[in-house]
Structures are given as structure tokens and as C-alpha cells.
Amino acid sequence: MTDITDTEAPVRKRGSGAQMVYNILRDEILDLVLAPGSPIEEVQISERLKVSRTPVREALVRLAGEGLVSTLPNRSTVVSQIDFPNLHHFFDALTLMYRVTTRKAAEFHKPADLEAIRRHQATYAAAVENRNALAMISTNRDFHAAIAMAGRNPYYVSLFLRLLDDGRRLLRLYYQSFDDNLPRRYVAEHDEMIKAIAARNVDECDRLATAHADQIVQQIQKLILPEHRERVPL
Amino acid sequence: MTDITDTEAPVRKRGSGAQMVYNILRDEILDLVLAPGSPIEEVQISERLKVSRTPVREALVRLAGEGLVSTLPNRSTVVSQIDFPNLHHFFDALTLMYRVTTRKAAEFHKPADLEAIRRHQATYAAAVENRNALAMISTNRDFHAAIAMAGRNPYYVSLFLRLLDDGRRLLRLYYQSFDDNLPRRYVAEHDEMIKAIAARNVDECDRLATAHADQIVQQIQKLILPEHRERVPL
């Protein structure tokens, strides 16, 4: 019997409601707590998170803009499906963004950017040492996001973040079967990339990013393709 | 005295309200009817478009997701500024998307795509013949959007559409000083691109798209740089 006078802490800062709903729903979608294809009912979410439907709707509109949910007219919105038959488009865009963001980082980074990148790399290395697959996915994302931010191109940053999010959802499906040895190689590759960025060596950055992306894509494909090989075009 | 019984047609299809507000605001922003930096007050828009604040807010959230407006907490949202000092990032991303979408179109287009592309090219050529600068901007956009759609990569399509929209807003500033002769050259370049796409010649597509993008970027820069030359980095 813990309900004395007030049940919970119903006081929430003004303006945080929609943001909170957005963050929670986004994490639940990317972590596959909300399965692809499952419907999202506004009233249910609003009751669960103790807010009205208005901030829930705002969060859903934002998520729809990022492609994480699809809104059917007059019907419940559903979590977007993972488009396995067209994953090669995802890999193609992901590889290209790895390349251009690393190139741009070599061109436009400032000293503070390098510090942030090295910090994320240390966190990633720790996750690899601990063989924590989920932490590896998350910290690898932060590492490359920091590189993209150093490149200063908001168009590339936003597309890359979206791709990294989709990748997070994809890897969630298979993180149990992660090969613990491959990520050690990634740590070394990350270090090389940092060196090339610091040296402002654009061509070397491109070469390293291409190789790095190919590694990651091949790893993901090895995890996924057995189930979907027959559907891959050409 | 035209107000007999009903003032207007207040009956609107359910679900069209937010979409209508979004379309109108988006067009007004891209056509510079709403100047960059100008505030957008929800009540004012809702009164003007005869809807409540709810669909207005939904439209603003969507526009914010596309970067066309910026929402300040507890303060009015404002139309996003054109970031002149960092236009080189815009040009860089635009050129890259011209290249990759044309390449992908060569790889993945189907016969129906070519028909759509040729249709848009005809419309563009007509606009050029009529020396209608605004129609040229619009139809050129449609032409390249059709190429991007033929490439089938949704990540590239969405980024490219966003870039073309930003370009539309940029060109609106200067369309009076358009050089009428250059677009004739673009018509010929478009034709070459169509031929290369139909032949599935990826390398040729890349070469043509690069040259085409350079032409367009140089034209825009010639229009804009006199005012902002001193602020361009390096």
C-alpha cells in the first residue's frame, strides 16, 4: 500500500511530455520491444505514459517523419516493417555515408571533435572487451555519429543518423549470434580512421571507411542472408 | 453581400486538415511567401485556414522534422534561415545526390520509369522554351526526382527531395536574374542522361551527373556569391 496521498509524481516539466513519449517510443521501436508491424494505439500509449493523446500524437508524427512508423488514415499507426528484400539499398546508402562523413571529418574537424571521437572510441573498445553486443552496437553508433558531426554537413549527418538507427534495429534481431572476434578488428580500424582524420588525409579516410563499411555490411549480411538469400535481387 | 446562409464551405474531409495546412505552409515557405526567420503563430495560421490549432501543430511538427522550421520551446516557431555561410555543404550534398541517384537509376530503372522521366523532361523543355524561370525550377526538380525514384533507394530519394526543396527556396531568391541561355544547355544534358540511363551505363551516368551538378552549382554560386563571397570558408 504505497499510495498515501499522491500516487506518482504527476508533475512534469512543461514541454517535456511529447519529447518523453518520442524518446520512449523511439527506443522501444529500435530495441524491437515494439515489433515491426505491430499497431500503436494512441489511448493505450497515453494511459501507459500518463499523458493525454496530444503529446502521443506529436511523437507519432515525428516518428512517421523518420520512417519508423507508418500512419494509416483513420486507422492505428503501425511500426514500420524491416524491408528485407531491399536491404541492399540500405547497405549501399550506409556504405556511402560511412565514406563521405569520414572524408568530411578529415576536412572540417576541429580539435574538440577529435576529443569527442576518441572518447567514443574508448567507450566502444570497453564494450568490445566486455563482449557486450548491445553496448557495442550503441557505442559504435556514437563513434561514427561523432565523426559525422565533425564533418559539419547537416544533410549527411541526418541521413547517417537515420541509417544508423535502422541498423540498430536490424542488429537487434541478430545480436545473439554476434561474432565476438570481429569487433576487435573494428577497434583497430577505428584507430586508423582517427589517425587519418587527424592527419586530414581525405583519401586515406575514404579507403578506410570503405573497407570498414564493407566489413560491417558483410557481417550483417552473414547474419541475415541465410533466411533471405533467395529474395536478394540479381 | 455574399453571405447568404453559410459563409464558406466549412465541410472538409476528415484527415485532410493537417495535410492541407502542411501543404500550404510548405509551399509558402519554399516560395518565400513566409520569409526565413519570420515567426509562425499557431492561432494566426489556424484562423487564416479555418481550422483549429491541432492540425496546425501537426503540420509544424512535420515541417520541423524536415528542417523547414525551427521550434523554440514555449516560443513561436520560426521559418528556418538559409545558411549562406555553409552553402558549400548544400552544394556538396546536392552534387553527390545527383550522382548517386542517376547511377542507381541506370541500375534499377524499369520501362515505366523511363516514360515518367521523359515526360518530365518534355515539360522542362517547354518551360525553358517559354523562358519561365519558376516553371524551370519546378520541372527540373520533377525530372531529377523521377530519376531518383527510378533508382529505388528510399534513403537517397528522401535526402535528394529535401535538397531539391532547399534549392527551390534558394533559387526563389534569384530567379529574376536567371540566365536564359544556360537552361538550354541543361535540356541537352538531360537528354544525354536519359540515354545513359536507358543504356544502363553507370559510369557515363556518373560523369554526366557530375558535370550537370557542377553546371547548376556554378550557376547558383554566380547568382549568390557576390553578396556572400567574403563569408565562404577557405
Add this chain to the structure above:
DNA sequence: TGCATGCAATTTGTCGACAGGAAAGCATGG
């Protein structure tokens, strides 16, 4: 005169409620 403080006005963020549409269930007829 300049600056800090308090008040008022405006605008956003959130809420509860109502109505329109679509899917599901039920009844009726073949």
C-alpha cells in the same frame, strides 16, 4: 539616469470531449 523587480499580455503545451470512419460482429435471407 540606469537597473532591478513585479505585473500583464501573449503564445505555447496539454487536456478532455465529441464526431466521423473503418473494422468486427450480428442478423437476415438465399
Add this chain to the structure above:
DNA sequence: CCATGCTTTCCTGTCGACAAATTGCATGCA
């Protein structure tokens, strides 16, 4: 027993209202 049309129910789209937060102005003090 199945198909068809109606009814019911649920969920969304929209609305008006209230409260919080910020801005600008007025007032008072140094």
C-alpha cells in the same frame, strides 16, 4: 451453411479550453 447488409464498437481527427512560461512594459530604487 454461406453471402450480404446492418449495427455496433473502437479508434482516430479535430475542437475548444485551461494552465504554464516567456516577453514586454511599467514602476520603484540606487
